Amino acid sequence: MVMSGVECNFTWATMSRLMKEYRAIRAQKEVALRPSGGESGAGADGDGEDSLRAWTATLEGPADSPYAGASFALDLEVPATYPLAPPVARFRPRAMPHVNVNYETGEICLDILKGEWSPVYNLLYVVQAVQRLLREPNPDSPLNLELGVIMREGDLAAYRGLIRYYIQQQ
């Protein structure tokens, strides 16, 4: 939830782009990406500027991955300089066992969220990229060393088992 009373410093351009994205995202059904404040928080006329600052997406674990059957909340925070700067995307702490996700903090290691960001990307694209990351983990830049080592060793049974174990712990 966004704290109320926080001064909003979105420029007109940022706000206008976010409103366009909001309408486009509402029109499609594939990815569940909504402002964190809920539908009521984001006024249809866009007067609730703060409400477009924080977004939450629900990712379903891909069927052919160890994450099958589970769902994960992905939080997006839009900076004031968006779209020149990328949104900050993170999973909830201690909720996502993944090679490229810091388990304790939920921080995600994904190039397009850092140096490879480009302003032609949008929030939906970020969510889809993270969804792809669930299917295609990258052991070359691990934030979860435990899983990274197991994956590099090629022990797929241990890799799947550990992830299933973490998920069942919740």
Next chain:
Amino acid sequence: MGYTGITSKILTQKKKFQKLIVFNLLEACQCGICHEFLSVPMMISCGHNYCYRCLKNWFMTNVNKELNCPNCRESVVNEPCLNLMIEQTLASLFEVLKARKKKMFKEEKERADLDELLRERFDDSFYHKNDKNQGTLFDGIFKNSAVAIADADDDGIPRCSNCHWELEPEDMEDENICPHCHARIRNNASSLGNPNSINLNGRPTMMGNRDDYSDGEYDQIVDEIRNYNPSDVDSSGESDSSESVGYGHEDREEEDENKEEHDSDLDSFVVDDDEEEGAGDSVNGAIHLAANQGPVNLSSEEDKDSDFYEHHDSDGFVSGDSLGESDNEAPVIQKRPVILDDEDDDDEDVVSVNQRSKRQRRQLVLSDDE
């Protein structure tokens, strides 16, 4: 079936097809950064267009990084230029919208929004003109920065075009800045230094992966590029085809071997005595010029000398300056289309669009929907 035939065919099609065409054209006029109609559209050499303000802001964020196109990530080596065609198309579109404002926008808020948008576009164009007149387009980034150049005569080592300092890929990881003269490097030096890619200014260029070629083929191509000697090609002939295709290295293999030996002794910074004696007066001048060149002075001398460097490249000296030209563009004379609204005829609005000159004046008849 040319322009005239197709245009009249489209104009007689059903509304549905016309709408599709209009929709696609309008979508092409959208800026990928702000998702608005392009306002002062600037085109990068890769062909992608963005608003002047959006692109300037993008270049000014991450000041330590190379400049790239937000869409295709191609390095932006040359200053983007105004895309007059899109500018004029959108200007005439908004003139039509203004003329039909009362009919198209029934609600007060819609009209206020249109006025706001038009005001923004006017501000943007003033902002661009102001920057242009003061010589500070893109905050002067294309005057104050440098380009990494790899020259085959110099073993393909990437160097700063400003001070010729060697750009080590390790130094460029955190910030794309020349470690010697601290100029921002516009392109990616590490991709130039990659042995799998060779990129030379005004010479046959190859960017590619070794895996894309069959065994031996890659090495053969690299050999051809390395042995390419610009003085063998007609120096006055500027045609690209002769430069990129017309080089067979087998004929001059011996000659090239001799030359290579000679070149390996010659560092870009050191002027060999023999070299100086052997070379003509004009070459002497060029070498002295290069030696005397201060660290941050790209724009003043390059105008008259860039051609010279390009044609005398064979002296084994890195002619980086020719990459940085941006100042010799002729001023663009921009004529905005003038729309004359006919008297308020309810059946059709006759709008004459003065696109370029009076000779090309044509009548545009817009039939009313009602």
